[in-house]
Amino acid sequence: MFDLVSDVDFMEMMPNTSVLGPKETHSTDCNGLYQDLTSIHALDISTARPNDFYALSSSTASPMSASTGKPKRKRVISSVQRQAANIRERKRMFSLNEAFDRLRRKVPTFAYEKRLSRIETLRLAIVYIAFMTDILENN
């Protein structure tokens, strides 16, 4: 059945399935893909220097908010704040990848198979949950 993972359109099959919980973290492995973990955790936003201000371009923003219809006010952000935001984003993506790793270890795969990609992990998890649910309901 797990051959299905790459063949089936799972979004059609279970359009509303939510696979991952909101905030899960754990350690990682992943063949060195996220190798520089210590440096990520060591990143310190507080080392950013103030005074380094620049206004982000006002030319690229659309003038109105899509959701509220009110005119947008451009958020001025310093290069220090931008750097800090980049660091937070890297940490956020890191914890997301940790969650993927954790999920990867929960879904059944053959030992010789190469590491599942994120999309493959999600699809296989959906199939696996459906499979287990089916077993439970029919016994």
Place this chain on the structure above:
DNA sequence: TAGGCCATCTGGTCCT
């Protein structure tokens, strides 16, 4: 070499 996957940066929006 094309396509898939991923990390990172970035700006917009939502939320506290």
Place this chain on the structure above:
DNA sequence: AGGACCAGATGGCCTA
């Protein structure tokens, strides 16, 4: 005001 979340863009790496 600022952090969290999200999606688009970009570039690097790997494999068929």
